[in-house]
Amino acid sequence: MAGPTPQEPVKTQQKCIAMLALFCCSAVLMVLIFSSVDIWGDSEDGITEENCSRDCRIVVVENIPDDLSLRMDGRHHIPLSVGLHTLLEQAKLSVEVVSSVWDLNAWDVELAPSTAAQGQLLFQRLLRLKSRGVKLKIASSLTNSSELKALAADSAQVHFVNMTALTKGGLHSSFWIVDRTHIYIGSAEMDWRSLSKRKELGVVVYNCSCLALDLHRVFSFYWQLHDKDYIPSIWSKRVTALYGKHEALELQLNATPATAYLSTSPELFCSKDRTRDLDAIYQVIQSAKTFIFISVTDYLPLVKRSFRGTSVTRYWSPIDELIREAVVLRGVKVRLLISFWKKTHPLTFNFVTSLKSLCMQLHNCSLEVRFFSHKEQKEDFQLGLNHNKYMVTDNAVYLGNHDWVGSDFAINAGVGLVVRMKDGTKDRGATILEHIKASFERDWRSRYAKNLQKSKDQQGKYRLLQWSKNHWETKEENEWNNPL
Ligand SMILES: *[C@@H]1O[C@H](CO)[C@@H](O)[C@H](O)[C@H]1NC(C)=O
Ligand SMILES: *[C@@H]1O[C@H](CO)[C@@H](O)[C@H](O)[C@H]1NC(C)=O
Ligand SMILES: *[C@@H]1O[C@H](CO)[C@@H](O)[C@H](O)[C@H]1NC(C)=O
Ligand SMILES: *[C@@H]1O[C@H](CO)[C@@H](O)[C@H](O)[C@H]1NC(C)=O
Ligand SMILES: *[C@@H]1O[C@H](CO)[C@@H](O)[C@H](O)[C@H]1NC(C)=O
Numbered sequence: 001m002a003g004p005t006p007q008e009p010v011k012t013q014q015k016c017i018a019m020l021a022l023f024c025c026s027a028v029l030m031v032l033i034f035s036s037v038d039i040w041g042d043s044e045d046g047i048t049e050e051n052c053s054r055d056c057r058i059v060v061v062e063n064i065p066d067d068l069s070l071r072m073d074g075r076h077h078i079p080l081s082v083g084l085h086t087l088l089e090q091a092k093l094s095v096e097v098v099s100s101v102w103d104l105n106a107w108d109v110e111l112a113p114s115t116a117a118q119g120q121l122l123f124q125r126l127l128r129l130k131s132r133g134v135k136l137k138i139a140s141s142l143t144n145s146s147e148l149k150a151l152a153a154d155s156a157q158v159h160f161v162n163m164t165a166l167t168k169g170g171l172h173s174s175f176w177i178v179d180r181t182h183i184y185i186g187s188a189e190m191d192w193r194s195l196s197k198r199k200e201l202g203v204v205v206y207n208c209s210c211l212a213l214d215l216h217r218v219f220s221f222y223w224q225l226h227d228k229d230y231i232p233s234i235w236s237k238r239v240t241a242l243y244g245k246h247e248a249l250e251l252q253l254n255a256t257p258a259t260a261y262l263s264t265s266p267e268l269f270c271s272k273d274r275t276r277d278l279d280a281i282y283q284v285i286q287s288a289k290t291f292i293f294i295s296v297t298d299y300l301p302l303v304k305r306s307f308r309g310t311s312v313t314r315y316w317s318p319i320d321e322l323i324r325e326a327v328v329l330r331g332v333k334v335r336l337l338i339s340f341w342k343k344t345h346p347l348t349f350n351f352v353t354s355l356k357s358l359c360m361q362l363h364n365c366s367l368e369v370r371f372f373s374h375k376e377q378k379e380d381f382q383l384g385l386n387h388n389k390y391m392v393t394d395n396a397v398y399l400g401n402h403d404w405v406g407s408d409f410a411i412n413a414g415v416g417l418v419v420r421m422k423d424g425t426k427d428r429g430a431t432i433l434e435h436i437k438a439s440f441e442r443d444w445r446s447r448y449a450k451n452l453q454k455s456k457d458q459q460g461k462y463r464l465l466q467w468s469k470n471h472w473e474t475k476e477e478n479e480w481n482n483p484l
Pocket of ligand 1: 048
């Protein structure tokens with residue numbers, strides 16, 4: 001019998017269909033991959049990690065509220081508002097901003113005009129960027145801020161990140177990138193309080209396109225989460241970290257050799273090669289030889305997780321452990337400056353007491369804790385608050401967006417900057433580390449930093465107990481978890 005059996009054409013047909021289906025599938029997949037990669041990745045303006053600038057100038061910017069009297073030791077601090085305005089003056093092409101809060105105009109608060117003025121001024125200048133041909137891009141969590149609406153209506157491109165859908169946390173990151181060349185990272189938010197009534201610390205780095213390029217990649221990550229309710233599993237190469245703890249950027253900071261890299265959290269938000277905030281903190285604490293000074297609003301080694309629909313609070317050991325080891329086993333002197341304010345979790349005192357008791361009967365062991373507190377402010381408990389979030393050691397500084405609270409690292413988005421001075425830079429004059437250390441010591445020695453635990457003042461103790469008790473009773477369970 002000649003010719004194919006009847007089954008053969010059917011088989012070929014089936015093969016064809018299978019091939020076609022496979023082809024279609026891969027075509028769809030390719031389209032998906034490319035749409036998720038290349039539409040997202042925008043141009044990096046021709047500057048690459050090969051020819052970016054590493055000869056940078058760094059300055060510490062601080063906001064010190066008028067009614068705090070802190071001795072400045074003859075050292076000038078650059079006001080935060082001046083730093084931000086200088087950045088805006090430099091801008092020729094683009095300004096990219098991430099902030100958890102947009103509340104520059106103090107709509108709903110009765111204030112002396114001078115208090116609100118800096119916030120309003122900054123808002124006006126952001127609105128006017130467009131007239132100078134400068135693009136303003138903002139990544140924000142979902143908020144109902146009228147300022148963000150005003151900016152989005154006319155002057156800015158705003159991308160919203162639905163943090164509730166992604167991690168059930170908040171977008172606590174706070175940074176600026178100007179022309180992919182200059183950056184700001186620090187504790188301040190786009191909130192009038194950050195420019196007047198709250199104590200903030202950050203850094204502005206000029207002429208540093210290498211670092212700016214990498215920070216822009218973090219920005220791109222947020223930018224691409226716009227309107228998504230999941231974290232894509234495939235990411236553009238343009239969000240891959242350029243530098244990290246194993247391969248830090250070598251640069252000159254104010255003509256002093258140094259290394260730097262960025263870190264992020266939560267873990268879900270760490271793109272390929274990106275160092276986690278916790279690993280950055282780990283590295284900085286581990287490499288400290290003589291001292292570690294930490295200034296954060298809250299210190300609380302607890303994490304809240306939801307487990308089968310209910311929320312469970314657990315001990316969260318990573319940072320607590322590192323501090324204990326540094327103090328007891330390596331003889332590193334540790335100072336912890338925490339804020340004592342309306343939202344201080346009562347267990348803070350227990351954890352702090354536990355840390356301090358480590359040094360009992362030990363020589364060469366020093367761990368001190370002080371609470372920074374300003375007089376009670378009825379109208380707004382954030383006034384005079386020490387909102388700093390950094391750690392400085394004998395050889396490095398870590399400047400982040402998070403308080404040292406387990407839940408913050410677990411679910412909230414933030415970035416950190418690690419700067420390390422190269423060995424043998426001692427005699428080159430004041431470095432950024434010395435500057436930040438001086439700021440820490442200024443606060444530590446100020447009248448606002450109190451040793452609450454040791455207080456022999458019975459009345460004070462009683463007030464503290466009463467205060468804690470009231471907080472136990474009135475505090476919403478999840479209050480300490482939420483952004484300000
Ligand atoms: C940097 O290098 C890229 C590609 O190698 C090039 O296109 C760009 O013009 C260079 N930029 C500068 C400022 O030299
Ligand atoms: C958002 O703000 C507007 C007024 O600015 C108010 O009418 C509206 O109810 C707010 N929406 C939410 C969800 O809070
Ligand atoms: C954000 O995500 C939550 C949880 O998935 C969802 O309920 C909400 O509608 C989302 N909001 C927007 C504006 O997409
Ligand atoms: C950046 O570098 C250029 C060229 O070296 C210099 O003219 C400029 O003043 C620097 N900008 C800042 C803000 O330091
Ligand atoms: C411990 O302290 C003593 C006296 O202050 C000092 O002589 C000694 O070198 C210290 N040891 C270490 C390991 O730092």
